[in-house]
Amino acid sequence: MRKKIYIGSVLLFTLLLIFGMYYSLPYYVSKPGMAKELGPIISVEDGYKDEGNFMLTTVRMGRANIYSYLEAKLMKYEELYPLDMVLYKKETEEEYNVRQLHLMAESKLNAIEVAYHKAGVPVHYKYKGIYVVQVIPGMPAEGKIKAGDRIFKVDGHEFPSSEKFIEYVGTKKAGDQVTLTFSRNKVANTVTLNVKQFKDDPSKVGIGISLVDDKEIHVDPKVKVKTDEIGGPSAGLMFSLEIYNQLTEEDLTKGYQIAGTGTISEDGIVGPIGGIEQKIVAADKAGAEIFLAPNENGVKNSNYRAAVKTARDINTKMKIIPIDTFDDAVTYLKQLKQK
Incomplete structure (x- = not known):
């Protein structure tokens, strides 16, 4: 009898553990991620080598379960965010992931443009179509249509920008039809x-x-x-x-x-990001000696101020440098003494 009770208790405990692991709560958890060297990630053809390293910093972000929720409540540099602080209105988690990947792609484009212009090298763009980031229920x-689809023709017409696409569809009346040509997983569809x-x-019409x-x-x-x-x-600035x-x-x-x-804009402006505290922790663990933080033109609650506060709290020797533009970062780095 005791053996049956013991086995039953073990099974019940196991089921509770599994339930706690897979039951999603209406929160996201963020925690320190990693600081990753950019040399192996970025390669310019016949580019110059460096003696040190530039590193991107990341935050680990995921849907909270019971255990990660409790851990975030106890750990200092883990944060909880309600779903509506992370997801757009009516946005699914799949659409959120697609949006994040597109933001990374856009960040890379801006970084390339800024760096090449600064180096005096011409940059050319080829428009490929419209990238879907959300479908409205x-x-x-x-x-x-799904998030991640790329629309490249509407009624057989190609448009030079998403703005022109919106203008074209906006001329239609409710009930009119439009035919979209799009690619999904490299396969063309209509x-x-x-x-x-x-x-x-x-007063406005569209397809959603x-x-x-x-x-x-x-x-x-x-x-x-x-x-x-x-x-x-x-990662725009560091790229x-x-x-x-x-x-x-x-x-x-x-x-x-x-x-x-x-973040980095096309004109080299450095913008704020979320999770600066976790990124300071990640950079310190990776042995970074200098951390470039968005200054936001010195506003009271800037990323830079939060970074300085965290650096003091964890007692790091890492220098925190305020940056407003790409040129600010280059100017600071040029005056550094050779190590």
């Missing part, structure tokens, strides 16, 4: 959809997709940026510095281990 595209009024704004431009950059010398499944735009460093003879690293974070 209850609209005609639902079930027909679908005909009725245009419908938006519930939130009946959120989209961005899909473009390809052409440069000489060529550059390869391999990011695999890393998502988000926060641009690594690319520029390989394009120019002077080594900006001066032999140091340099981590950092921040």
Whole structure:
């Protein structure tokens, strides 16, 4: 009898453990990720080598289960975020992942453009179509178009931007049809959809997709940026510095281990990111000596101020440097003494 009770208790305990592991709570958990050297990730054809390293920093982000929720409550540098702080309205987790991967792709394009322009090398773009990042429930595209699809023709017409696509569809009336030609997993497809009024704004019509431009950059010398499944735009600054460093003879690293974070715009403006505290922890663990942090023009709650506070809290020797633009970062690095 006791043996049966023991076996039953073990089975019940095992089931509870499994339940706690796979039961999703309405939160995301973020925690320190890694600081990864960019040399093996970015390769400029016949580019110059560096003595030190530029490193991107990451945050580990995932849906909370019971255990990760409790861990985040106990650990200082783990954060909980309600779903509506992470996902757009009516956005699915699949669409969120697609959006993050596209943001990374856009970040790479901006970084290449900024670095090549700074190095005095021409940059050319080829427009490839419209990249779908979200499908709105209850609209005609639902079930027909998916996040990640690339639309390259509408009614047989090609458009030079997503803006022109929106203008064209906007000239239609509710009930009119549009035929989309799109690719999914490198296979071309066509679908005909009725245009419908938006519930939130009946004065506008559409098929119910959120989209961005899909473009390809052409440069000489060529550059390869391999990011695999890393998502988000926060590595833009560090990408641009690594690319520029390989394009120019002077080594900006001066032999140091340099981590950092921040988005990069086409005109070289460095923008704030989430999870700066976790990234400071990750960079310190990886042995970074310098950390470049978005300064946000000195606002009170800037990434830079949060980074300085975290650096003091973990008692790191890593220097935290405020950066507003790509040029700021280059200027700072040029004045570094050779290690």
